[in-house]
Amino acid sequence: MNNDADVDEVSSGEFDLAERHALRRVVGLSTELQDVTEVEYRQLRLERVVLVGVWTQGTALEAENSLAELAALAETAGSEVLDGLIQRRDAPDSSTYIGSGKVKELRDVVIATGADTVICDGELSPSQLRQLEAQVKVKVVDRTALILDIFAQHAKSREGKAQVELAQMTYMLPRLRGWGESLSRQAGGRAAGGAGIGGRGPGETKIETDRRRIRDRMAKLRKEIIEMKKSRDTMRQERVKYQVPSVAIAGYTNAGKSSLLNRFTGAGVLVENALFATLDPTVRKTESSDGETYTFVDTVGFVRHLPHQLIEAFKSTLEEVSGSDLILHIVDGSHVDPLGQIDAVREVLDEIGARAISEIIVINKADIADPETIDLIRRRESRSMVVSAFTGEGVAELLARVEAELPKRRVSLDLLIPYSRGDLLHLVHEFGEVHQEVHGEEGTTVLAQVDRNVVERIKEALALL
Numbered sequence: 001m002n003n004d005a006d007v008d009e010v011s012s013g014e015f016d017l018a019e020r021h022a023l024r025r026v027v028g029l030s031t032e033l034q035d036v037t038e039v040e041y042r043q044l045r046l047e048r049v050v051l052v053g054v055w056t057q058g059t060a061l062e063a064e065n066s067l068a069e070l071a072a073l074a075e076t077a078g079s080e081v082l083d084g085l086i087q088r089r090d091a092p093d094s095s096t097y098i099g100s101g102k103v104k105e106l107r108d109v110v111i112a113t114g115a116d117t118v119i120c121d122g123e124l125s126p127s128q129l130r131q132l133e134a135q136v137k138v139k140v141v142d143r144t145a146l147i148l149d150i151f152a153q154h155a156k157s158r159e160g161k162a163q164v165e166l167a168q169m170t171y172m173l174p175r176l177r178g179w180g181e182s183l184s185r186q187a188g189g190r191a192a193g194g195a196g197i198g199g200r201g202p203g204e205t206k207i208e209t210d211r212r213r214i215r216d217r218m219a220k221l222r223k224e225i226i227e228m229k230k231s232r233d234t235m236r237q238e239r240v241k242y243q244v245p246s247v248a249i250a251g252y253t254n255a256g257k258s259s260l261l262n263r264f265t266g267a268g269v270l271v272e273n274a275l276f277a278t279l280d281p282t283v284r285k286t287e288s289s290d291g292e293t294y295t296f297v298d299t300v301g302f303v304r305h306l307p308h309q310l311i312e313a314f315k316s317t318l319e320e321v322s323g324s325d326l327i328l329h330i331v332d333g334s335h336v337d338p339l340g341q342i343d344a345v346r347e348v349l350d351e352i353g354a355r356a357i358s359e360i361i362v363i364n365k366a367d368i369a370d371p372e373t374i375d376l377i378r379r380r381e382s383r384s385m386v387v388s389a390f391t392g393e394g395v396a397e398l399l400a401r402v403e404a405e406l407p408k409r410r411v412s413l414d415l416l417i418p419y420s421r422g423d424l425l426h427l428v429h430e431f432g433e434v435h436q437e438v439h440g441e442e443g444t445t446v447l448a449q450v451d452r453n454v455v456e457r458i459k460e461a462l463a464l465l
Helices: 007-022 060-076 100-113 126-136 143-154 158-175 189-195 206-241 257-265 308-313 315-322 338-351 371-380 395-405 419-431 452-463
Strands: 048-055 080-088 117-120 139-142 246-251 282-287 293-298 326-332 359-364 384-386 410-418 432-439 443-451
Touching: 048 060, 048 100, 060 080, 060 143, 080 100, 100 126, 117 126, 117 143, 126 139, 126 158, 139 143, 143 158, 143 308, 158 206, 158 308, 206 315, 246 257, 246 315, 246 338, 257 282, 257 293, 257 326, 257 359, 257 395, 308 315, 326 338, 326 395, 338 371, 359 371, 359 395, 371 384, 384 395, 410 419, 410 432, 410 452, 419 432, 419 443, 419 452, 443 452
Parallel strands: 048 080, 048 117, 117 139, 246 293, 246 326, 326 359, 359 384
Antiparallel strands: 282 293, 410 443, 432 443
8 A cells, every 4th residue: 555645744643633732722812703893703612511402303312312412512612511401392492492491490500500601402593592591691502603613623724714714604694793782873974963073974783884794704705715616626627637536535523534544545634532623625645456546535524413504615625525436434333323423424415416426334443333233234234344443453355345446547458559650659658557569560569557548549549540
């Protein structure tokens, strides 16, 4: 197995991990949206939190698993989880997300634990956020805002940061909150009343000004992402031009995708036992046992109810998956609900148009997984393999399976090339591996393995003679 990544690429993951552990958020220090003033932007400063979920369908175990995942998300964002509540309802309450009785119980838990934040396991409407916050007397955020906050902490590349900021603003726009008179501070002409000189303004409220600024910023971000997408498209087109097969490594967050990529290629990608450790896609080139070149693409992890704003903002990144030849769908075999994770990932694959691509379910963490859970997955998923990125178990067999399923770039060529077309013989040598050459009266008979597109060019040229 060859790894063409240079030394800087190989070592960068180690520095990423040390850097993330070394740098922690300092509460109260932020430069985000500093040009927009007097508005509460619901920036998260999660310290001591209480979780609350509404169980509308499925089993009690599934509801508990969802809240456990919310707890893991909250801890990834840097908070301390103090308690969690679940309410069984046919549908979330339209006013406060949970019923009035549960709101009182939640308020009591907040007082008893000294929590400063409540996190709801769902996306709340602006009015639900306001009503619930008014009654529990502490900040309330929803699952979407929490995931966006984690993405904002972990984004490193310029493109990743722009995508996250766009998703945050899309979410934020209908949820702007004003303080005091800033909601009604209109001034224009005589409407300024006795404010006098300096008190007359353009005739729009402060909240409207902030909305306009955010829309302007969103438009600028979209243009930047489109420009960065062109660069990514150019690289992808080069791989398509030279028929380099691509294998996308997709799956639920923290399933071990980056660990497997490191096993495959020695890429040195950041590996951490945390949700959304990887946000920026990593493309690594490698070679098969017979010398064929192909690429692995490590992608952002998916999660249940991944915010639509993120899918839209990360669409250019996720195209690495939809443009691949094969998807390795990594599953955490040690998780309590691996089948639910598979279904959640496939929902996202459907949304980005990648479900038609050939898929292999890779059951990772075999060293710590329950054998009965592995058997359960394998019974439902016929195209599955069991590996451990930690011990290396099954990795060689998986690579052999990948090589067998990838489209072959080179095909056999057994052809007579006239002496007058020495340029075509040169193409064979440049883009292929020549096994035999026999010089006859009419030309050279070549037996070789040549790139498929080159073979087509040669045959088209000979057909014109």
